[in-house]
Amino acid sequence: METIWLAVGGGAVFVLFVGALLRRRRSRDARESKRAHEAAREREPPVTIGESYEFGVTEFTDHHSGNRVAVGKVEGFVLFVENVPNSLGEGDVIRAKVLSFNRGRTSADATFVGRS
Incomplete structure (x- = not known):
């Protein structure tokens, strides 16, 4: 019975760890997207209307x-x-x-x- 509880506890820790990694990655992706958007607002578009x-x-x-x-x-x-x-x-x-x-x-x- 103890082995089952240890396995369940280990599985829960693993799931929490993977979830934390995924949240950090999404947060980093969001920051990078925001930086790219801000940079795009500061530059002239590389395209011309009608071209x-x-x-x-x-x-x-x-x-x-x-x-x-x-x-x-x-x-x-x-x-x-x-x-x-x-x-x-x-x-x-x-x-x-x-x-x-x-x-x-x-x-x-x-x-x-x-x-x-």
Whole structure:
């Protein structure tokens, strides 16, 4: 019976330890994201409205428009690309035309022009 209690206690300590590590990692990731966001607010965007840029799709998300959009970066600057074909996947290289900057000029909306 004592062995069972020792195993249960050891398992509980292990779970608490792993949980603490995960919380620290999330906290560090949040700090890094905040620093990157602040740095983006302090610099001029590396893109120009009306110009087209080539970049890789890093992920897909539902943007404020409610539609599926591709997300990618040009020199670390985030672009949300609308009107993407359903056949596109993460890692595909696309070309998109910048339409507007979002509040704070830390990202921009763009429209799909084609695959590269």
